[in-house]
Amino acid sequence: MQRFINNPDEVVEDTVKGFVKAHADIVRLGSNPRVIAARHAPVSGKVGVITGGGSGHEPAFIGYTGRNMLDAVAVGELFSSPTAKSFLDAAREANGGRGVVCLYGNYAGDNMNVKMATKLAEKEGITIATVVANDDVCSAGPDEREKRRGVAGEIFMWKCAGAKAGEGASLEEVQAIAQRAIDNCRSIGVGLGPCTLPAVGHPNFSIEPGTMEVGIGHHGEPGVRVEPLKSASEVARDMTKIVLGDHNLTAGTEVAVIVSGLGATPLNELYILHDTIESEITGRGLKISKTYIGNYFTSLEMVGATLTVMALDEELKRLLDVDVHCPAMP
Amino acid sequence: MQRFINNPDEVVEDTVKGFVKAHADIVRLGSNPRVIAARHAPVSGKVGVITGGGSGHEPAFIGYTGRNMLDAVAVGELFSSPTAKSFLDAAREANGGRGVVCLYGNYAGDNMNVKMATKLAEKEGITIATVVANDDVCSAGPDEREKRRGVAGEIFMWKCAGAKAGEGASLEEVQAIAQRAIDNCRSIGVGLGPCTLPAVGHPNFSIEPGTMEVGIGHHGEPGVRVEPLKSASEVARDMTKIVLGDHNLTAGTEVAVIVSGLGATPLNELYILHDTIESEITGRGLKISKTYIGNYFTSLEMVGATLTVMALDEELKRLLDVDVHCPAMP
Numbered sequence: 001m002q003r004f005i006n007n008p009d010e011v012v013e014d015t016v017k018g019f020v021k022a023h024a025d026i027v028r029l030g031s032n033p034r035v036i037a038a039r040h041a042p043v044s045g046k047v048g049v050i051t052g053g054g055s056g057h058e059p060a061f062i063g064y065t066g067r068n069m070l071d072a073v074a075v076g077e078l079f080s081s082p083t084a085k086s087f088l089d090a091a092r093e094a095n096g097g098r099g100v101v102c103l104y105g106n107y108a109g110d111n112m113n114v115k116m117a118t119k120l121a122e123k124e125g126i127t128i129a130t131v132v133a134n135d136d137v138c139s140a141g142p143d144e145r146e147k148r149r150g151v152a153g154e155i156f157m158w159k160c161a162g163a164k165a166g167e168g169a170s171l172e173e174v175q176a177i178a179q180r181a182i183d184n185c186r187s188i189g190v191g192l193g194p195c196t197l198p199a200v201g202h203p204n205f206s207i208e209p210g211t212m213e214v215g216i217g218h219h220g221e222p223g224v225r226v227e228p229l230k231s232a233s234e235v236a237r238d239m240t241k242i243v244l245g246d247h248n249l250t251a252g253t254e255v256a257v258i259v260s261g262l263g264a265t266p267l268n269e270l271y272i273l274h275d276t277i278e279s280e281i282t283g284r285g286l287k288i289s290k291t292y293i294g295n296y297f298t299s300l301e302m303v304g305a306t307l308t309v310m311a312l313d314e315e316l317k318r319l320l321d322v323d324v325h326c327p328a329m330p
Numbered sequence: 331m332q333r334f335i336n337n338p339d340e341v342v343e344d345t346v347k348g349f350v351k352a353h354a355d356i357v358r359l360g361s362n363p364r365v366i367a368a369r370h371a372p373v374s375g376k377v378g379v380i381t382g383g384g385s386g387h388e389p390a391f392i393g394y395t396g397r398n399m400l401d402a403v404a405v406g407e408l409f410s411s412p413t414a415k416s417f418l419d420a421a422r423e424a425n426g427g428r429g430v431v432c433l434y435g436n437y438a439g440d441n442m443n444v445k446m447a448t449k450l451a452e453k454e455g456i457t458i459a460t461v462v463a464n465d466d467v468c469s470a471g472p473d474e475r476e477k478r479r480g481v482a483g484e485i486f487m488w489k490c491a492g493a494k495a496g497e498g499a500s501l502e503e504v505q506a507i508a509q510r511a512i513d514n515c516r517s518i519g520v521g522l523g524p525c526t527l528p529a530v531g532h533p534n535f536s537i538e539p540g541t542m543e544v545g546i547g548h549h550g551e552p553g554v555r556v557e558p559l560k561s562a563s564e565v566a567r568d569m570t571k572i573v574l575g576d577h578n579l580t581a582g583t584e585v586a587v588i589v590s591g592l593g594a595t596p597l598n599e600l601y602i603l604h605d606t607i608e609s610e611i612t613g614r615g616l617k618i619s620k621t622y623i624g625n626y627f628t629s630l631e632m633v634g635a636t637l638t639v640m641a642l643d644e645e646l647k648r649l650l651d652v653d654v655h656c657p658a659m660p
C-alpha cells in the first residue's frame with residue numbers, strides 16, 4: 001500500500017485530528033471525539049441538521065459541516081456506521097430547541113443506529129426527524145426504491161435542508177424539503193479500480209484491468225454489470241442514460257449536477273466525462289443550473305466517478321443558491 | 331490504463347471543453363482555444379493577471395481563473411508549455427490598458443515562450459511584466475534559487491497578485507507583490523506512485539512499491555532521495571523540516587499552508603499528513619493563519635502530496651483574505 005497513514009487502526013482518528021486543525025475556523029471536535037460540530041452550533045431556535053456515516057468518503061461527511069449546511073456529523077470507522085451514541089451526541093451538539101433532522105444514507109448499520117439514537121434523544125426531549133437517502137439507481141430497481149443506497153445526492157439533500165433550516169423553518173418543513181431534495185436525486189457510480197481498507201491491507205473486491213464496474217457502490221458493492229472499459233464519452237453516455245432513464249424528467253426541467261471522483265481519479269478526467277454528460281443532459285431538453293465537478297464524495301483511493309442529477313423546482317433552486325461556509329464546498 | 335479518456339491525443343481539448351461547460355458562469359474559452367479567460371476580462375483600467383503552463387495539473391492552471399485571481403490562462407499540452415502564441419493571446423484577453431503580469435513557473439519551455447510572447451505583445455502596445463515562481467526547494471540548492479522550479483506556491487502568488495490588481499494597483503505594484511509572495515513560499519513534493527501520459531501509455535518514471543521519492547517534481551522530476559516509505563507522521567515531519575529549513579523564519583511569523591494531493595491520493599490522507607504538519611509548524615513558534623487541504627495542484631494520477639508554506643506579512647495576509655470567485659478555490 002503506497003499510502004500516507006500511521007497506525008492502520010487509527011486512520012479515522014488521525015484524519016479527524018488533521019481535519020479539525022485545518023478548518024478550526026468552521027468546525028470543532030464534539031465532546032464525543034467521533035462527532036464534528038460546526039463552531040456556530042447549536043443555534044438557539046434553529047432546527048439542527050445532522051448526518052453521519054462511515055469514514056473514507058472524505059470530504060463527506062465531515063467536510064459539509066458549516067453554516068447553512070450541517071450543524072454536526074457523527075463519524076464512523078472506515079466504511080462503517082457511526083455508533084448510536086455518536087448519532088445521539090451529534091444531535092445534542094446540533095439541538096437548538098426546535099428539533100433535529102438526521103439526513104443519512106440507506107445502509108443497514110446507519111438505519112439501526114439512527115433509530116436507536118432517535119429513541120435515546122426522545123428521552124431527553126430532543127426530537128429527531130429522519131430522511132433516508134436512496135439516490136443510487138443501480139442498487140435496486142425502480143419498484144424497490146426504499147432498498148436503494150444513498151450516495152452523493154446526500155450533498156444536495158444536506159444543502160437544501162441546511163439552507164431551509166437557516167431561514168428559520170420548522171422541523172417538519174426542513175424534513176419535507178430534505179425528502180423532496182433526495183426524491184429528486186438520481187446517482188450512479190462507475191468503478192475502474194478498487195480500494196483498500198488499511199487495516200485489511202488488500203482490496204476487498206477487484207476490478208480487472210481493461211474492465212469497469214457499472215453501478216458500483218460506495219464501498220465496492222457490486223454494480224449491475226462488468227464490461228470492457230469504454231471511452232470516456234461512452235461511459236458518460238451510459239451513466240447519463242441510466243440516471244435519466246430512472247428519472248423520467250420532462251423537457252425544460254432545470255437540474256443540478258455533481259460529477260464526483262471516487263478518490264484516485266484525477267480532476268481532468270472528471271471534466272472529460274462532464275463534456276459528454278453536459279451534452280447528453282442538455283440534448284434531452286434539460287437545463288443545467290448548477291454544476292459541481294471534483295472529489296465531493298469519495299471511497300478512499302477507489303478509481304472511478306459518480307454522476308448525480310437533481311431535478312430542481314423553484315424552491316430547491318433557491319436553496320441550492322444560498323451561500324454556505326463549509327470546508328468541502330466552494 | 332484504467333482512465334476516463336477518449337482519444338489520448340485529445341485529453342487537453344476534452345478537459346478544456348468540459349471545464350468551460352462546468353464553469354460557464356465564471357470562465358469562457360478565449361478566441362484561441364488554448365486560452366481560458368475570465369468572463370469579466372478584460373477589465374478596463376485594471377492590470378491583467380495571467381499565467382500558463384502544461385495541462386495535467388488540474389485544477390491548476392485553469393481553475394484559478396476568476397475575479398480577484400487570474401484574468402486569463404494559457405493552456406499547454408499535458409506536461410508541456412503553452413505556445414508563445416497562447417501566452418500572447420492570454421495577455422490580449424487580460425489587457426485592460428494598464429499592462430499585464432504573467433506569473434508562471436520556472437520551466438525551460440515556459441521561460442522561452444513567455445519571453446517570446448512578451449516581445450510580440452510589446453509590438454502591439456501591451457506591456458507584459460513577469461514573475462517566475464521557484465518555490466520547489468528540492469529542485470536546486472539555496473544558493474541557486476533561480477534554478478528552482480515553480481509548484482503550488484504559484485497559487486499564493488496568483489491570489490495575492492490578483493487581489494492587488496483588483497484594488498487598482500499599478501503594473502509595478504502588482505509585479506512587486508507577486509514577487510514578494512513567491513519569495514515567501516517554499517514547497518516540497520513526496521511521490522508514492524507515478525503517473526502516465528495517456529498518449530505514451532506507460533509511466534515515464536517509476537516509484538517502487540515500499541519506497542517514496544522525497545522532493546519529486548510535478549512531472550516526476552527526480553527528488554533528492556528515494557527511501558523506504560515511512561509513516562505519515564514521519565513523512566510529514568520530513569517535509570516540514572525540509573521546507574522550514576530552507577525558509578528560516580523567526581518564531582511568531584504567520585504563515586499560510588497548502589497541503590495538496592498529486593491526483594490519486596485521497597483527501598483523508600492529506601488530513602493525516604496535516605495533523606503532523608500543523609504540529610511541526612506551530613511547534614516552531616509559527617502561527618498558521620490560513621490552511622488549504624485538497625487537490626489544488628496535481629500531476630495527473632500521481633500518488634503523493636506537496637506541502638507549501640508561505641510567510642505572511644500584513645499586506646500578504648490581507649490580500650490572501652480577499653474573496654475570490656474561481657472554480658478551484660473555496
